[in-house]
Amino acid sequence: GPKVLQIPSHQIIDMGQMVTLNCDPVSNHLYFYWYKQILGQQMEFLVNFYNGKVMEKSKLFKDQFSVERPDGSYFTLKIQPTALEDSAVYFCASSFDRVEQYFGPGTRLTVL
Amino acid sequence: GDSVTQTEGQVTVSESKSLIINCTYSTTSIAYPNLFWYVRYPGEGLQLLLKVITAGQKGSSRGFEATYNKETTSFHLQKASVQESDSAVYYCALGDRNYAQGLTFGLGTRVSVFP
Numbered sequence: 001g002p003k004v005l006q007i008p009s010h011q012i013i014d015m016g017q018m019v020t021l022n023c024d025p026v027s028n029h030l031y032f033y034w035y036k037q038i039l040g041q042q043m044e045f046l047v048n049f050y051n052g053k054v055m056e057k058s059k060l061f062k063d064q065f066s067v068e069r070p071d072g073s074y075f076t077l078k079i080q081p082t083a084l085e086d087s088a089v090y091f092c093a094s095s096f097d098r099v100e101q102y103f104g105p106g107t108r109l110t111v112l
Numbered sequence: 113g114d115s116v117t118q119t120e121g122q123v124t125v126s127e128s129k130s131l132i133i134n135c136t137y138s139t140t141s142i143a144y145p146n147l148f149w150y151v152r153y154p155g156e157g158l159q160l161l162l163k164v165i166t167a168g169q170k171g172s173s174r175g176f177e178a179t180y181n182k183e184t185t186s187f188h189l190q191k192a193s194v195q196e197s198d199s200a201v202y203y204c205a206l207g208d209r210n211y212a213q214g215l216t217f218g219l220g221t222r223v224s225v226f227p
Binding site (some may be wrong): 099 | 116145150155156157158159160163165203214215216217218219
């Protein structure tokens with residue numbers, strides 16, 4: 001079936017640095033999402049993005065977070081600056097109709 | 113807020129036996145949420161297993177079934193006879209009609225099927 005890819009699979013950075021997580025969504029999908037999962041906890045919604053704009057974001061989507069999809073390429077999540085509590089696995093998802101979301105395998109982010 | 117509860121973190125079952133994974137939900141903002149089961153097989157991303165968007169209806173896929181029970185606010189996943197290939201982590205999730213806040217997930221249930 002359709003696949004969402006995420007690059008890199010693992011990222012280790014020092015606190016205070018900037019990090020960009022990349023997502024290659026399904027080609028004809030229109031809606032894009034980021035979720036965050038801390039070890040041992042539920043996967044939680046961060047943000048959804050449609051038509052070049054953030055549509056909704058949760059309280060977890062801090063001011064240090066930003067998303068974009070320049071020129072229909074990768075859908076990215078940027079964190080600047082990073083904090084220790086940003087350590088988690090970040091999942092990207094895309095959808096054509098918002099009903100069925102297709103998820104990537106996740107990027108494990110470790111902030112030291 | 114909204115929440116999804118899966119009471120079993122891990123289930124071990126023998127091949128050809130039946131399986132049931134419990135899921136209950138709570139929502140303060142959505143009268144009739146859409147309900148989902150997602151599955152993550154080893155080394156793969158999360159995949160939609162089945163969805164039901166109407167209370168009282170049953171969804172089915174790959175031999176799995178789940179019925180949307182509004183009275184008990186439950187959406188348990190069942191399979192009559194499991195195979196080793198069903199070993200995976202199963203997640204129950206809910207979403208509102210507009211999916212404005214994305215999906216709300218349970219913690220997941222790891223199913224291990226032994227031959």
